[in-house]
Amino acid sequence: MNVDCRAVLFPILALLAAPALPAGADPCAELKPHLEAAGGKDADFQTYLKSVAGAARKAGAAELASRVESLAEKDKPVPAASAGVASCLLQSYVVSRYGDRMVRDLQEMVAFRTFAVEGQANWNLPEFLRQRQWLERKARELGLAFKSYDGRVEEITLPGPKPIFALLTHGDVQDVQGQQWSSPPWEAKIVDGRMIGRGTEDDKGPIVAALYVMAALRDSGWPLGSTVRLLVANAEESSWEEIPYYLERAPMPDVTVGLDAAYPVTHAQKGYGILTFRAQPVAEPRPGKWRVARMSGGSGMSIIPERGEALLEPLGDKAAALDELTRRAAEWAKAHPPAKLGVSREGDLLKVTAEGRGGHSSEPASGHNALGDLAAFLATLEPRMDPWGALASFLGFAVGTETDGRSLGIQHADPAMGALTSSLSFLLEESGAPVARINIRVPRGITKEQIEKSLGERAAAFVKQTGATIATETALLSEPHYVPTRETLVSTLLSVWEEVTGTPGKPVAIGGGTQARLFPGGVDFGPASSMQNYRGHGTDEYLTVEELHRIAELTIAAVWRLAGRSRL
Secondary structure, three states: OOOOHHHHHHHHHHHOOOOOOOOOOOOOOOOHHHHHHHOOOOOOHHHHHHHHHHHHHHOOOHHHHHHHHHOOOOOOOEEHHHHHHHHHHHHHHHHHHHHHHHHHHHHHHHOOOOEOOOOOOHHHOHHHHHHHHHHHHHHHHOOOEEEEEOOOEEEEEEOOOOOEEEEEEEOOEOOOOOOOOOOOOOOOEEEOOEEEOOOHHHHHHHHHHHHHHHHHHHHHOOOEOOEEEEEEEOOOOOOOOHHHHHHOOOOOOOEEEEOOEEOOOEEEEOEEEEEEEEEEOOOOOOOOOEEEEEEEEOOOOOEOOOEEEEEEEEOOOOOOHHHHHHHHHHHHHHHOOOOEEEEEEEOOEEEEEEEOEOOEOOOHHHOEOHHHHHHHHHHHHOEOOOHHHHHHHHHHHHOOOOOOOOOOOOOOEEOOOEEOEEEEEEEEEEOOEEEEEEEEEEOOOOOHHHHHHHHHHHHHHHHHHHOOEEEEEEEEEEOOEEOOOOOHHHHHHHHHHHHHHOOOOOOEEEOOOOHHHHOOOOEEOOEEOOOOOOOOOOOOOEEEHHHHHHHHHHHHHHHHHHHEOEEO
């Protein structure tokens, strides 16, 4: 099919053609003192502008007061020379008018336990239905249009002309199974300034902030240069099937900015993969000093497991076994801080328990892997080479506590995306066979075939050494996603970051995968301040009130820059 390239490119270029600010310019500098003096909490937009103008006039800034007053007229495009001041007013207004409501609404949203249930579609679950009804009610209360695409994606729209600017979020979360929280995970109570709850950062906080960003833009009455849409996907933490479903039924946005990664701009994402190791029975397993009866642990592929356990049978002196195992566990843990191992009796067997710290598997440093500690320790006990013992030994031989794939032979790094990471996510029994699953995040420059070859070599070496058999399987479920830093969207968002925070920023690459990669040129703009200490998926996930307000300020500045309309 022949396509007119100008017809395709024009709306995108128009959307990104917002006037740029001079490097290092702070359009809010002269306005900030008057914003603080104005007050006007809960006032509508026109009243708020009058309050700010009054504070400026009282302080002797008559010219600035006149500029602010001139912006109070609805349906009138903002002069290009006042675009920066308009952005500053929007940032201040969205928090002044809606800041308290954001906190209350986030607490309400966190109460919806919107995690996947095995064997059921998210969109048919009662908690997702309750959240959908809540979102529809909120959108309509704020004067926004609402449409649900069969529960797969909720679409909230602030109407305007073409093109379409989309803010991409997700309303599903990870379960908290196997995690020990200090505060109820479904309440978002404020403890020492932190709203602790599942989904506060990933990704319900950004949803609430974006709702009120759109409300504030509607309140302003300023004409927009595009239609603004908030997309709330409902299977981001599981299948990702909802976005293709949506795009078959709705127009592709011209520009998509996700709110599901890190500031200042997330422009690159590693690919997502799962390595599966399955132990096979052998006729005459090599004898050992311990029989591993079972290993277990894990709560999600993208969650760093914070607990694991194994049941062992001593094959030597049973009377001294408990003391010996306790001593060896203590010595190993001391040599591998911050590992925590415990030993206890369970019937005729001994139980070894490992405790770690939950986090996001794409960033191994965000937690501490209990299953890695468990497997690495068990491998030092000379287990019998039956299936469970073989799996423990292989993991100790080829994985251990590593998070870079070195002993698996898949260590690799890309200059822009960083290093491949690996996280042992599950130890379980499947169809009667012991299984381990490892989540890998893969940068550019290494192929599935290379990974499979290296794993095959490690498994063959293990067979030769022990006589035990380990089957390996590699699944790469997504390819790396990269948007060059020279792209206009990246540079514009970096400029917005500097405008709002006063701090220069550089685009970042992440190990996690967000659905921005499903949209041409899609990038993420927050909400996390750092992926190295990412809170999503972890125990005691939280967002401070100040962080929630900052997300709203940054988001409204970005939407205004990219989708606002100024007249020259």
